[in-house]
Amino acid sequence: MGRAPCCDKENVKKGPWSPEEDATLKAYIEKYGTGGNWIALPQKVGLKRCGKSCRLRWLNYLRPNIKHGGFTEEEDNIICSLYISIGSRWSIIAAQLPGRTDNDIKNYWNTRLKKKLLGRRKHSINENTVMNRFSSSRTSQLNPARDLNTASPDDDDDSSSPYNSHALSNSALERLQLHMQLQTLQNPLFSSFYNNPALWPKIHPLREKMIQSLHLLNQNPNNTNGPSLIQQLALANGSQQRAEDIERNKADIYELTSTNPNNVSLQHDSLKITASKIEELVNSLSTSSDGSVSFNYAKNLIDTALIPEVDGAEAMSYANAFDGATSNIQAELDDMGNNKAANHFAPREDHPNTSAEFDYFKEMNGCKDNILWWSSELDTKLPSAISWDPVNNSVFQNEGLFQDYGSGATCGSGQY
DNA sequence: AAACCATGCAACCGCCCAGCT
DNA sequence: GAGCTGGGCGGTTGCATGGTT
Known part of the structure; x- marks a missing residue:
């Protein structure tokens, strides 16, 4: 009817x-x-x-006291956090922002805020694309930096692109991540899961990046049986002894992993390494004053990428480990941004591939905000009053965000 | 300069729900 | 309890504007 x-x-x-x-x-x-x-x-x-x-x-x-446009950073954060928490309940969100209407917020979200967030995500996706290209191109090109520089930033929009699956995956991932944040708010124990990418789905871009980086660091750029990048870096830094150590360790690793599958902590394509072995390998290198930046970086990648999948009991320790790892990465990227590490990767006539490696790190540096965003940006950027810290009550309790929800008094576009 | 495109925003549409008869 | 009605809401549309080609 x-x-x-x-x-x-x-x-x-x-x-x-x-x-x-x-x-x-x-x-x-x-x-x-x-x-x-x-x-x-x-x-x-x-x-x-x-x-x-x-x-x-x-x-x-x-109606009086209506505000149009000019959303503040704080309002952005409130909208984002509430959207993550309750979804498109615009009237409820509007009730927490005096002078704002549900329609205004809805439009603002749809036209700007969402794009802002998705833009970051896209950037992250694009970075993955770059990583893939870099990784694959290294096997056939002597100058991968050129490949990086000529990659169109819009390439991932191409529906025919083989990387399109990343977009689909990350869309699902975004929803999943929003959901995880909601879980974090509602259950503090969940924060350990949210803060630990090792526990996230394997499609997580950071995890993928780590895996790719591992692959990259462990392979020979010319796809020959010659030294890997790590070895070449050691050689570039004048450490023939370390290069030989690496060669021995490499042989050990493959022996271990081929004879005892239980030793394999990470299997990605043909890459099979054990966490302990690669850590030993990297530790031996990280003591080098010349190569500390690069190898600490590699170590962090390895540390974080090789964290095994665990359940709730161990989650917090891994979350802490990840926090440390990301801050190390950040610090080292900052260092590189200040050219403190430039000498480590300066092109050498005898080892031209080291310049490619430097370009790789420069690229990473340009994308460092992605790492932060995926790991903890929402945590750190939110005003303290709207805390994501699961230890300090929930956002709702802190702000009384739902104080009038249910009564209907402030539902809709306001008190008038 | 004109056509095209992207973006932002105001307004509409249609559904749901609560209250009333 | 069923039907009707108005209020409220989220999703969508269409237009104006600004930017790009």
Whole structure:
């Protein structure tokens, strides 16, 4: 059974409101109020408008103390956090932002905020694409930096791109991550899961990046049986002894992993290494003052990528480990940004591939905000009052965000 | 300068729900 | 309890504007 229209559709005006209509409606409501009946209001006012249209115009535009545009960072954060928590309940979100209407917030989210977040995600996806290209191109090109520099930033928009699957995966991942954040708010124990990418789905871009980086660091750029990048870095830094150690360790690793599958902590394509062995390998290198940046970086990648999948009991320790790892990465990227490490990767005539490695790190440096965003940006950027810290109550408790939800008093576009 | 495109925003549509008869 | 009605809400549309080609 259908329902009767709320007004005579034939005889009502549609479209934008004129200043005269605005003035008429505003003057009437300020003088007499809405009378509790929006449907009857247009007739009383003398407007050829639908009652719902009058209500919308008043609530979204004419009522006092309405703010338009100019959303502050704090409002952004509140909107984001509430959207993550409760979804598109715009009226509830609007109730927490005085002067804002649900329509305004909805438009703001759809046109700007969402793109802002998705833009970061896209950037992250694109970085993965770059990593893939870099990784694959290294096997056939002597100058992978050129490949990086010529990669179009829009390439991942190409629906025919083989990387399109990343977009799909990350879309799902984004929803999953939003959900995880909600879980974090509702259950503090969940924070250890959220903070630990090793526990996230394997499609997580950071994890993928780590895996790819591992692969990259462990392979020979020319796809020959010559020294791997790690070895070449050692050689570039003048450590023939370390290069030989690496060669021995490498042989040990493959022997171990081929004879005892239980030793394999990470299997990715043909790459099979054990966490202990690779750590031993990297530790032997990280003591080098010349190579500390690169190998600490590699170590961090390895540490974080090789964290085994665990359940709740161990989650917190791994979360802590990850926090340390990411801060190390960040510090080292910052160092590189300050050219402190430039000498470590300066092109050498005898080892030209080291310059490629430097370009790789430069690329990583340019994308460092992605790492932060995926790991903890929402945590750190939120104002303290809207804390994500699961230890300190929930966002709802801190701010009383739902103080009026349920009563209906502040639902919709406001108190008027 | 004109056509095209992307973006932002106001407004509409249709569904749901609560209250009333 | 069923039907009706108005209020409220989220999703969508269409237009205006600004930017790009």
